[in-house]
Amino acid sequence: xxxxxxxxxxxxxxxxxxxxxxxLGSPNYELAIIQHNKYIEALKKAGLDVTLLxxxxxxxxxxxxxxxxxxxxxFAVITNPGAESRKGEIEAVEIAIKDFYPVTxxxxxxxxxxxxxxxxxxxxxxxxxxxxxxxxxxxxxQLSKIAVGxxxxxxxxxxxxxxxLKSGVSYIxxxxxxxxxxxxxxxxxxxxxxxxxxxxxAYAANSVRVNDYLxxxxxxxxxxxxxxxxxxxxxxxxxxxxxxxxGGLSCLSLRF
Ligand code: CIR
Numbered sequence: 001x002x003x004x005x006x007x008x009x010x011x012x013x014x015x016x017x018x019x020x021x022x023x024l025g026s027p028n029y030e031l032a033i034i035q036h037n038k039y040i041e042a043l044k045k046a047g048l049d050v051t052l053l054x055x056x057x058x059x060x061x062x063x064x065x066x067x068x069x070x071x072x073x074x075f076a077v078i079t080n081p082g083a084e085s086r087k088g089e090i091e092a093v094e095i096a097i098k099d100f101y102p103v104t105x106x107x108x109x110x111x112x113x114x115x116x117x118x119x120x121x122x123x124x125x126x127x128x129x130x131x132x133x134x135x136x137x138x139x140x141x142q143l144s145k146i147a148v149g150x151x152x153x154x155x156x157x158x159x160x161x162x163x164x165l166k167s168g169v170s171y172i173x174x175x176x177x178x179x180x181x182x183x184x185x186x187x188x189x190x191x192x193x194x195x196x197x198x199x200x201x202a203y204a205a206n207s208v209r210v211n212d213y214l215x216x217x218x219x220x221x222x223x224x225x226x227x228x229x230x231x232x233x234x235x236x237x238x239x240x241x242x243x244x245x246x247g248g249l250s251c252l253s254l255r256f
Contacts, residue, residue, distance in 0.1 A: 022245065042235045066252065163246050195226055
């Protein structure tokens, strides 16, 4: 999980119109900008060069760049986001990705296939793909075909009642996953050391390992304690305004 680069995108004022099921109220734009700046600082502290894309008011959810692409050491895939209002987000992300990958290694998910990056969890050359309301079987099969061409394998995990696969599970290196109770007993995740968060701290299961650091959301003391005890070097960030739109730490960047 050594990364050199990240792509992030500024939230726009239209963030208040983003898709949400959270029932936590509307995000505050000014606070979202402050939290986003701190997120960028954390990525830099972890050693990444950060490419910052300008806000696009036409796409209220476009700060969640993770959903628009899959980026690995060997190839990139521009997705076809499952939510209609998010499909156009891919254009700006594709332009940014072209600076890092040769065109021959940039692939696409095409309709009727849909896929959100939040549904793809990479562990080495395995890609776990969540089949969700956003990612359909056709999209997962397209990704699988591309990945297999580079010697990767894919494993589908059906999910129901979670926005994305990574809303409930994150691979954090050292053969370890953070999980919510939702994934207890999931056969495909049995081979990992599992750090499980209860319902009240489920949001912390979406944390990101970036080089020597594990970035976790503020406000989850039990999760923090467990991770500290496990020896992780933590950066804690308040991402309350993104949580209001069902977004977490991983959603805010593409890391590669
Ligand atoms: C959405 O519903 O699409 C956004 N409001 C949140 C996307 C979060 N992205 C992610 O988990 N990868």
